Amino acid sequence: MRNKGKATSFDIAYLAGVSQPTVSRALRGSPTVNEQTRQRILQIAHELNYKVDKNASNLRNQQSGTLALLFFEDPTLDDSLINPFFLSMLGSLTRACAVQGYDLLISFQQLSSNWHVEYEDSKKADGLILLGYGDYLEYVSRLELLVEQGTHFVRWGVVLPGQPGVSIGCDNLQGGRDMTRHLLEQGRRNIAFIGHASAHYPEFLERYKGYSQTLEGAGCSVRAELQIDAFTTERSGYDAVTELIERGIEFDALFCASDLIAIGAMRALADRGLRVPQDVAVAGFDDIPIASFTNPSLTTVQQDTKAAATLLVESLLALIREEPVQSHTIPARLAIRQSTMSS
Template sequence: MKHKPTSFDIAHLAGVSQSTVSRALNDSPLVNISTRQKVQEIARELNYQVDKNASNLRRQRSSTIALLLFEDPTSDDSLVNPFFLAMLGSITKACAAKGYDLLVSFQNLDNNWQAEYEDSHKADGLILLGYGDYRAYAGKLSQLHQHDTHVMRWGAPVAQWPGISIGCDNFSGGQSVTRHLLSHGYQSYAFIGDIGDKAPEFQSRYEGFLNALGNTKCRHQQYDAISSEEAGHLAASHLLEAPAGLPDAIVCAADIIAVGVLQQLKEAGVRVPEDIAVVGFDNIQLAAFTTPGLTTVQQNTAQAGEKLVENLLLAIEGHPTDDHLLATNLVVRQSCGCRAK
């Protein structure tokens, strides 16, 4: 057998027409159960596989989703990435469960995603996973939206931005980790992380932080820092030099920042958690290996992937969906002052 078997080959062997084969393989009730089985049997023997391209062409859909990862070249991706890998894993699995394939690509903002993937029928919809300076692609988003592309974005919902997004509940995450610190009895707090428009996630975390402190008499301050170790260094040294002295606890908007903070404190001879508590956000794998182990907030990536895929498929089928927030999970280690396990 030199050439790949087609449905005609099966039709010939089964003594039926080719269209009957197609129906039989799709388990159509229009064809008698016995012929159906006979056809399927032959298909199995021949190792027959329907040609995806022919099928897609005819059905005008690809049963494929494109996952676009876009990165801000200025950010240190080697430290952020693991989170996306976890997402990738859960997204591929969710896609597979729904019978969709996943096309993955790293993108820059210049590309015309709509044209590249949806117009060409390479994919039925897009999932955007990005990090870095978000403002850069707000314009892109509205463009996609205008084209009626089926898009699902990972990240915090932003009122001004068009389209649907799925993200973790940064507010309650920030709230719960702060409450945990409060339960230790700490009186003064510092939040390290940008809270401007370009970092909506950090902003929500900060709001959760503020909300938790709410009616307490605790003092608090805030320092800017992008998502990087260096920014953590810098912010920590500012804290160390502050005339007011160190707070009891530091809430970092991201684990990477916390890692930088821990290093800086260590250099300065400040002990964690004896002298000061430090917590992060993200639960990157590194968090389990810092000394002391970093108490942090974990995002449910498995659920995130499922939700993204699920809602995207709904959108493709024409059902309207809405933004969605996923619950976070407090991961307690030692940096908050809890005893070692």
């Protein structure tokens, strides 16, 4: 059924009785080709099941029609576990690329590795989408390098002034404010913040700032002992809340910097016999799919991955076209569920 080698434009040219460049023109829809000739060529191409060799056309055009998604995982994480939020993002990104006619190459990166250039320089991708990172302060120097090298890239993450490159992130500050206000409205007064609040984790820091500002605005003091470090795993959330309890600090609500932390937090509470939401209200951030299925279901902050993905891809394509591109913040929205509702 299939010939030895696959059909090339020369085969078609031969069968159509025209030159190979004419085949190329006809296939690419050049208006200069005679309509009859084009039809004949199209017909033959179809019969031969011909497909343009992308390696050849990319080589010639000096581009790839592909975007690379570089996925940075914290090496401390369990090998088999991927942050579910990133997984949602991946689904949205794939669709957004397809809409634009681009392929998406995906790659899991170790933070330590020398990832910055590979893809674009080797012409496997026209640009990079960066998702996730460990420590922002280390990461940002890599971004500077990328900018310096003229690599086309966009990243998902907090938007900060003076930041190298283009970032698309959600409004973490607003999300932090809204959630804190919600907890106050539920009558909670001793709200702990579970998550790192340092420049190393700027998304968390923004969420923390939203929390602090809202507390202050409501006349509540921001107490340092109510903030416990945690990074975004269940285990870390569990440990942080256990520590909070063991220190004997009183609290009636936990604002967790991520859903994964919140899930660990809920386990820790359950293990100590504390009820959610009666004894302690628990809120998360991200709205990962699991959040609707925890017991009780988890109040959280929704990030619109579909909008984010569209914006990421469109920004990257604009960058590739050498158009000016701005960083962007998309709104965050509360998803209120049972875990924070005082009945």
